[in-house]
Amino acid sequence: MDLALLRTFVTVHRAGSFTRAAALLGLSQPAVTSQIRTLERQLGRPLFLRQARGVTPTTIGDELAHKAAPHLDALVEIAETGLDEDSSLRTLHLAGPPEFTAERALPALTALTGHDGQGFALRASFGTAEETLEGLAAGHHDLALSTARPRGALLTATPLCDEEHVLVAAPRWATHIGPGKLRRKGAPVLENLPVVEVHESLPFVTRYWAAVFDSVPAASGTVVVPDLRAVLSCTAAGAGLAVLPRYLCTSALERGDIVSLLDPAVPPLRTYFLVVRTGTLAMPHVARAHEWLLRAGGAWD
Template identity: 80%
Template sequence: MDLALLRTFVTVHRAGSFTRAAALLGLSQPAVTSQIRALERQLGRPLFLRQARGVTPTTTGDELAHRAAPHLDALVAIAEANLDQEAGSRTLHLAGLPEFVSVRALPALTPLVAQGLALRTSMVGTSEEALDGLAAGHHDLAIATARPRGGLLTATPLCDEEHVLVASPRWAARLAPGVLLRKGAVVLEQLPVVEVHESLPFVARYWAAVFESKPAAAATVVAPDLRAVLEATASGAGLAVLPRYLCDDALEHGRLVALLDPPVPPLRTYFMAVRTGTLALPHIARAHEALLRAATDW
């Protein structure tokens, strides 16, 4: 079986589209289509179902990808080993949510820069975007709050993040002591909400876990970065739900006040994901190990 055809096939499988695969491979779309058809003729079975937007692998396609992808990645690692020796460094392409990459991941990886590692980061809006980009070959390592499915990506739990309901001291002073424990979320309907998205992902998750209800209010301020949410909240824009690692300093210095201390605080797990087989590449393995080591203190 032609390795070039297998490489094209795995790229299409990861990208979910002939067009995106062609861009990744530096080929024309007709060339990619021709190679996939040639491989399908060799196997005597279809590998993809063509749809209006991209392609979906058949069961045969999924089976072949799970068997072939790790070996192809290992061959790439061998082929690129000389580049490591000649250049003395490799570039790690990291994707993740902006505040976690900025506050957690980059400081943990910085010591590797002195060892010859170069870093390129992609700040994404959602974990799905990070995992899709990883599967398509745009990134080497993705940090996400969702565990990827299937065998093309391998995920390792990294850390848990505790969520805290916070507001500025001015807003917190308007709530009588213990009123949230007695009356629950209905009390908070009088406060404006600061969030990262109109769908209130952090507030809705907190409300479901702590109050077993859905938030009634819409967002007053929307900012797609939790650091901006923190600053707006500390400035008096309203209440917010923030990761404790991000707001601990503001809580300690009195810029924010925790409105509630539930017996079981809501948690969210972060995962490190790589394409299966790519931990054989030294620069990805070093970054993976460094993040795991740093996460023991998070």
């Protein structure tokens, strides 16, 4: 059986689409379709059911993928190891949200860059969870950091760390509210206060209100800026209250630039996932970065 046909088959099985598999393989969609039909003729059985959107594997298709994929991944590992020995520095392409990637992932990964025989060059790009996962699926990135767990077999996600969210404001707003009032009376105390957020939909504030107050926020955004670091700066300048990841605002809290308005018994958390295309951990530079980030993430909780 032709290994090239099996590679195309496994890619389609993981991608769930001839079109997406073609992009990952660097082939045209008709070429992928032709290869799958050739393999189906050789086996005498259909491997996929064609649907309006993508394809679904048959029972035979699932069985073949289960048997073939580990061996194909092992061959990729052998080939990639050989390339690492004989070629120039490999490049790792990382994608994720700007703040978390810049503040946590990139500083951790810089220890692996360089020409020590196991290092790699590093390229990073920022985007939303949807943009990042789509780019990873299309082959534009090697690793992705995402707060959304992807579905399907094409992408494999591993929990990386939990991010605690804190309700904060400049000290003058805490004085305005008064000590203990928020804990006694709840969210209504905050209704008339200005809000600093990353989007008009108030994603951080809404998530916090739902988890802590079991309600929805009544206010709208006074300052909306699509970067949590800018939200922190505006909050420290007195623009209003905000909900921020603790890792991002710890220093500002310690300096007294901002204060925590509430200390709930169970603080809201958001999980980050480290995501790869299934099978690409056979590539040494991807596997090393993946392992390194998981190790670093254990200290980020």
